[in-house]
Amino acid sequence: MARRVSARRVKIYSQYTYDSAADLLGVSTQTVRLWRRSGLQVLDSLKPHLILGFALNDFISKRSKRPKRRLAMDQFLCMACNAPKRAYGGIGDYQPYTAARGRLEVLCETCHGLCGKFASPALCAELAPILSITIRNRE
Ligand SMILES: [Zn+2]
Structure with a gap:
């Protein structure tokens, strides 16, 4: 089951690399890279790719509001x-x-x-x- 990630520690005026975002949020770098495919905006015109704090904050906030799938008793x-x-x-x-x-x-x-x-x-x-x-x- 996916871990709940809190956006509280994200500074919206900071920039993050995949690694620094991963460290900040306690997830793997691979997870942050996968978020890009699920809609996280990444500035990829430069290397290393940068994630703006507000984009990261926005992505995580929307993601945590997604309704969780509940199983019925017999499912x-x-x-x-x-x-x-x-x-x-x-x-x-x-x-x-x-x-x-x-x-x-x-x-x-x-x-x-x-x-x-x-x-x-x-x-x-x-x-x-x-x-x-x-x-x-x-x-
Ligand atoms: Zn099946």
Whole structure:
């Protein structure tokens, strides 16, 4: 899951390189380069490329306002479909990590790939009417 980045430390009248922006925000240089593809304005007529503080601030602010994807109780995020999906065949496996927490895995209703999410025994109980869950204890 993407980390939340705060624009608070960005000085709007400063200029940043990919490296200095990355250091400032605690993300990798690669992340800042990827932001360029998602719309971060970069001054690329000179080397090194520069990012104006206000452009960086603007980009991060807009980005953090983007609604976060919420999964319904019976939905799982399928990485292959990149979408929330329900369980294929109404079956799932629960692997407890602790008494209160574990991982619930199902097959994607569309591509039949493996999807999972963290879950609790309480969630499994709530899902019981619609999902047949097998508890798998790790050896
Ligand atoms: Zn899928």
